[in-house]
Amino acid sequence: MSKPHLELTNVQMAFDTPTGPFVALENVDLKIRKGEFVSLIGHSGCGKSTVLNIVAGLLQATRGGCVLDGHEVDTPGPERAVVFQNHSLMPWLTVYENVELAVQQVFRKTMSKAERRDWILHNLNLVNMGHALDKRPGEISGGMAQRVGIARALAMKPSVLLMDEPFGALDALTRAHLQDSLMEIQQDLNSTVIMITHDVDEAVLLSDRIVMMTNGPAATVGEELYIELPRPRNRVTLADHPEYVRYRQAVLSFLYEKQSFPGKQGAPADEPEAESIDESPDQPSSTFAVHAAPSGRTRAQTELEENA
Amino acid sequence: MTTLSQTDQTPAATHWLRALTEKLPRPNLADSGRQLLLPIIGILLFLGFWHLAAPQVQTSLGAFPGPGAVLEQSGQLWQEHSDQRERAAQFITMQEQRNERILAENPDAEVRIRSYPGAPTFLDQVVTSLGTVLAGFVLATLIAVPLGIVIGLNRHFSAAVNPLIQIFKPVSPLAWLPLVTMVVSATYVSDDPMFEKSFVTSMITVTLCSLWPTLINTSVGVAAVNPDLLNVSKVLRLSFWTHVRKVVLPSSVPMIFTGLRVSLGIAWMVLIAAEMLAQSPGLGKFVWDEFQNGSSQSLSRIMVAVLAIGFIGFLLDRIMLLIQKKVAWNE
Numbered sequence A: 001m002s003k004p005h006l007e008l009t010n011v012q013m014a015f016d017t018p019t020g021p022f023v024a025l026e027n028v029d030l031k032i033r034k035g036e037f038v039s040l041i042g043h044s045g046c047g048k049s050t051v052l053n054i055v056a057g058l059l060q061a062t063r064g065g066c067v068l069d070g071h072e073v074d075t076p077g078p079e080r081a082v083v084f085q086n087h088s089l090m091p092w093l094t095v096y097e098n099v100e101l102a103v104q105q106v107f108r109k110t111m112s113k114a115e116r117r118d119w120i121l122h123n124l125n126l127v128n129m130g131h132a133l134d135k136r137p138g139e140i141s142g143g144m145a146q147r148v149g150i151a152r153a154l155a156m157k158p159s160v161l162l163m164d165e166p167f168g169a170l171d172a173l174t175r176a177h178l179q180d181s182l183m184e185i186q187q188d189l190n191s192t193v194i195m196i197t198h199d200v201d202e203a204v205l206l207s208d209r210i211v212m213m214t215n216g217p218a219a220t221v222g223e224e225l226y227i228e229l230p231r232p233r234n235r236v237t238l239a240d241h242p243e244y245v246r247y248r249q250a251v252l253s254f255l256y257e258k259q260s261f262p263g264k265q266g267a268p269a270d271e272p273e274a275e276s277i278d279e280s281p282d283q284p285s286s287t288f289a290v291h292a293a294p295s296g297r298t299r300a301q302t303e304l305e306e307n308a
Numbered sequence B: 001m002t003t004l005s006q007t008d009q010t011p012a013a014t015h016w017l018r019a020l021t022e023k024l025p026r027p028n029l030a031d032s033g034r035q036l037l038l039p040i041i042g043i044l045l046f047l048g049f050w051h052l053a054a055p056q057v058q059t060s061l062g063a064f065p066g067p068g069a070v071l072e073q074s075g076q077l078w079q080e081h082s083d084q085r086e087r088a089a090q091f092i093t094m095q096e097q098r099n100e101r102i103l104a105e106n107p108d109a110e111v112r113i114r115s116y117p118g119a120p121t122f123l124d125q126v127v128t129s130l131g132t133v134l135a136g137f138v139l140a141t142l143i144a145v146p147l148g149i150v151i152g153l154n155r156h157f158s159a160a161v162n163p164l165i166q167i168f169k170p171v172s173p174l175a176w177l178p179l180v181t182m183v184v185s186a187t188y189v190s191d192d193p194m195f196e197k198s199f200v201t202s203m204i205t206v207t208l209c210s211l212w213p214t215l216i217n218t219s220v221g222v223a224a225v226n227p228d229l230l231n232v233s234k235v236l237r238l239s240f241w242t243h244v245r246k247v248v249l250p251s252s253v254p255m256i257f258t259g260l261r262v263s264l265g266i267a268w269m270v271l272i273a274a275e276m277l278a279q280s281p282g283l284g285k286f287v288w289d290e291f292q293n294g295s296s297q298s299l300s301r302i303m304v305a306v307l308a309i310g311f312i313g314f315l316l317d318r319i320m321l322l323i324q325k326k327v328a329w330n331e
């Protein structure tokens, strides 16, 4: 690998709390190539959003730092667009105006008014929200709002796209549709993506690499799994690709065998990926796959060694 | 705000209508009857009680006026107003005719028209009071909203001024008034003043007393902007002004308006007290003059003023509510 595009070095993040500092992250190291699609996966509260916020510049690491294209990241900026975990649309602006606010800010000087309008509409149509331009966020569903948040981020043409559970609130069909669009867009623009997800299938389908985080406090990168499935990927044909199944099992094994919560061993039913949303019917659901294939763990390790 | 696009016009319009005739249009007829009936019953019971109780209260100026006497006096006050207007019109026409005559004899003569010297009527006083309260309230808003934004945005500044706000907030208009009067007479000197001194004094007193709720609400609203939205603003690298205009202000509009409504209520109450004490023209002076006058009708006339004050206060609040509904995104 040549000089990395985005590099997190030895990052520690300690939050000040009334009961003293709380170390959320410790020694997080991550090197990401230009155009790479990286998924962050880990149990709730382990520090995924914190990693994303550090890359976004919204949080300053208490030790170590983040370098993008040779420049230290210390402030947020539109070249690192964020899709927030809870859509974060301005409630007083309409769907159109929310995207417009971002487009205005980024392309004020480079696009004419008409071009900007077309670009806003293009992005809203991409997420199938062209029908609700004049609605306020309070008048649309959570999933629709999340899609607008995605459109807003895409409309900024970011060089790094940071997404915090972008598809969490969506129904299976929309989710599949958006995953496909995202893969296309990412191929076209060759943008770097860091995506947080709880959905193992989504992670395997979309990513070049899955970064698995250990449980907090003092969470760090536990394992990294390179997904070397050929692109473009098709969810239907991949479903019974032997490699695909192997990757899934590696991730599940990490989450539920190595990093399962104490006392929750064998009962990992409270995580969202158990919804098994876009699986083909003959695919075992994630929850059961853990027990069906305990050997996934060794395979994951082999995989890691191969890619090291 | 620019956010009210074309499509919002219809709901906004119905909002206005509904607010105006608040209790009237309800889908259920029986329900709407009850909605209207209960307030009417309440008012009638009050009038009955007032009618029965008033004669029992004897004062040096006779019995306390009942509803009938008050109604009669309000008619009387209206009559006085129309008569006054008529006389004023006559007075002006007379002068005009005289001036014409003078000009016919000598085209170079300097002519003037003097305004009618009669005392202001009840309605004139109402108009004066409304003008003063609006001027004081607008001034208070112009100070409180920008200052509140600065306080809300800057934690250090907020910590510095918070004790001052807490101390000045509970001060009564009666305490401010002598100070304001003295300062205004000392500093507001001009041969041809644009405003009366008494107007300036009452206005400033109103401003000093009414700016606090708006100031506090604005600063709280600004400080409470959803942190996620602040993050969006940071990611977009909005400039300070765009940030204030597009994120901070719209987000605090509901809070600001709640403050404005409280402020306007206080402004109206303070104004009446200030006018009474400072002898500056307005409803307060009307009440005070009637009190000093001490005729057999005085109490009824004061009662008319009391009801008018209450009714105008209610109307002012309603108007603010309508503006709020039109402007705020969460209504």
Ligand SMILES: Nc1ncnc2c1ncn2[C@@H]1O[C@H](COP(=O)(O)OP(=O)(O)OP(=O)(O)O)[C@@H](O)[C@H]1O
Pocket: A015, A016, A017, A022, A024, A042, A043, A044, A045, A046, A047, A048, A049, A050, A051, A085, A216
């Ligand atoms: N501002 C803060 N102050 C104190 N502690 C914080 C703060 N932000 C996050 N934390 C703590 O840091 C840890 C990691 O939080 P983070 O939001 O990154 O988790 P996450 O992996 O994104 O969880 P989820 O999957 O539920 O979104 C949590 O234990 C959280 O309580």
Ligand SMILES: [Mg+2]
Pocket: A048, A049, A050, A085, A164
């Ligand atoms: Mg999170």
